Amino acid sequence: xxxxxxxxxxxxxxxxxxxxxxxxxxxxxxxxxxxxxxxxxxxxxxxxxxxxxxxxxxxxxxxxxxxxxxxxxxxxxxxxxxxxxxxxxxxxxxxxxxxxxxxxxxxxxxxxxx
Numbered sequence: 881x882x883x884x885x886x887x888x889x890x891x892x893x894x895x896x897x898x899x900x901x902x903x904x905x906x907x908x909x910x911x912x913x914x915x916x917x918x919x920x921x922x923x924x925x926x927x928x929x930x931x932x933x934x935x936x937x938x939x940x941x942x943x944x945x946x947x948x949x950x951x952x953x954x955x956x957x958x959x960x961x962x963x964x965x966x967x968x969x970x971x972x973x974x975x976x977x978x979x980x981x982x983x984x985x986x987x988x989x990x991x992x993x994x
Contacts, residue, residue, distance in 0.1 A: 881908075883921045887969075888928040892935075896972035899923060903977065903986045916982055922991040926965045931956075941971065966992045 883902055887895055901907060905917025939956040959967060969992055977983050 881919050883919060885921065885923050886925055887923055888925045889930050892929050892931055892969065892972055895923070895929070896969065897976050899973050899990065900976035900986075903973070903989055914982075916985045916989075920989045920991065922993070923969065924993050926969045926992055927994045929965065929969070936960075965994055 885895070885899065899921050902919050902921050903917070905911045905915075905919055908917060908919070911917070936957040937955060941954050941956070941959055943952045943954075944950055945952070954962075956968060970987070970990070973990060974983070974987060977986050
């Protein structure tokens with residue numbers, strides 16, 4: 881089942897939680913926790929999301945390479961300028977999915993366009 885969502889003037893977190901629930905299949909009557917649903921979600925106009933100016937400067941994203949001193953911390957505004965709004969939205973949805981073997985499969989059904 882295909883879902884298309886327009887992200888214009890919607891909050892980042894609220895939209896990401898809605899998309900995560902659809903990807904997991906929680907909106908269907910045949911929801912099973914250990915199966916990947918057949919739902920595909922297409923999110924358009926991600927660059928028009930409603931993000932507060934404080935969040936742009938205070939929200940940080942961390943990456944660790946595994947080496948000593950390998951922690952990289954980036955602000956949201958820097959990530960947007962480097963990789964775009966698509967990366968911010970994908971990371972938000974990824975954080976709201978369960979941490980198990982199905983996470984990669986869920987993310988394959990997510991299509992995000994600016």
